Amino acid sequence: MWQVLAAGSLFFPGLYLVLKRCAHWAGPGWTEGECSLISARIVSSLQGILAATSGIIIITSCKDVKFDRHWLATGYIWFIIPYMVYDTYAMYLRHWYKCQDKRILNGKEHFSKAMNSLLKKDFLMLVHHTAILTIIVPIGLFLRRDIGDFFVGCLFTAELSTPFVSLGKVLIQINWQNSLLHKVNGAVVLITFFICRILLFPFMYNAYGKQYGIPIYKVPFNIPLHCNVINASIMAPQIYWFWLICRKALRLYTSHPQTKDR
Template identity: 55%
Template sequence: MWQTLAIASVFFPGLFALSVRSLGWAAPAWSLKDRILLSSRMVSSVQATMATVSGIIVVLNCKDVVHDRYWLAVEYVWVIVPYMIYDIYIMYFCHWHKSKDTLEKKHSLASVRSFLEKDRLMVTHHLFILVILTPVAQYFRGELGDFFVGCIFVAELSTPFVSLGKILMQLKMQDTLLHKVNGILILVTFFLCRIVLFPFMYWAYARHMGIPIYMVPFHIPMHCNVANASLIAPQLYWFVLICRKAVRLYSSSPSAKNR
């Protein structure tokens, strides 16, 4: 636990700093703000890939979805904890750099307040994972449910595509075929891994217990239903936003989008 926490606490900030420095050498014409934004998205993609691979490994190694154990289901949570703390700070740091023209040049309560107003849902989501889901995943569930922890890890599959979409927009490549294909991948992976994932977990439990899927909410502890509802609610909101962006992307001509 402590070794994993220490390594992850150094790895993500170190990777971010290395990326910013490397982009300074590779693209000296880029502003510091551009290098910071791109680096934050690259680190996010790295973590998401690590989480997805870990989740797939856990899921494939847990044939009994309730009782089977696999070490990554516990160990990778200790990677997520420092990442979430790092990511909250980096989100603020990116917001401050993007808003320097309208905010004070130095960090202040005003800049923190502006960040929290703009990204309150994402910050709440991160804090929910840290304060609620981490204790549940590591202690309160006992030795049950590694399969479902692995499923939650797989939810990160859409993140690299979301990050790539932002990077392409940052590079002024939003009218390219790559951006449109990536948009389709965002929709598909987000829908499957952040929306369909939750009914799938209920179906897997129902199949294991030999009960109808509609009986699962009454067969599992109430806090499991509350946790799942708390996780899927923001995903549904973000999916609606993604769909709206997709409609604009695929229905507007390049000339219309440039007006």
């Protein structure tokens, strides 16, 4: 799978650079930071589509939720490793350009301000990316003993909400935050996030229970403790992010026109 790892290492940064050049052409008045931001969001959207599609293929192919195999379950994990590294750097670039816009010219001060901004505003996302690379990826590739591809596919489908989240941010960036499209997209974000990131976990427990004839409320007591711990650790930030999305949705549908959020 090293070929897949190499392909991802070329694909995501390369796509970002191509999109950034296209953004300069499409929006001559955009700053370097704005072009970088919209390019990164499009890359995130595409990755979300690829991951969700892979997840759906795996889920529909695995009849036995524990032992059936599909090559995408490990193949896409290798592909997502360079994306997580790239996306972490893209998050840093977002804050680097913000500090540049504030005309912090000293190199060390610029780096320090950008890192402080990243740690302050995107700390949970940074922890999320780090946990995926250092915990979830090793488990998915080496520690699960080639079982549970169905559940790996389920976790991939969580990315289905990502394109809509990114679209909402792009609409704000181009000052369409008061458009009907933005409001409709906000509703889709709520629905897809709730289904694919919150209801996903009851769905997985229910699928396991149906196969082995166990009521869903007894499933946590019939699977290894570490599976429950991992699921709870993944689900906890999803609940927090869903709460933040609900707050933003409330402002979107009840408040006056919003200001541009970079």
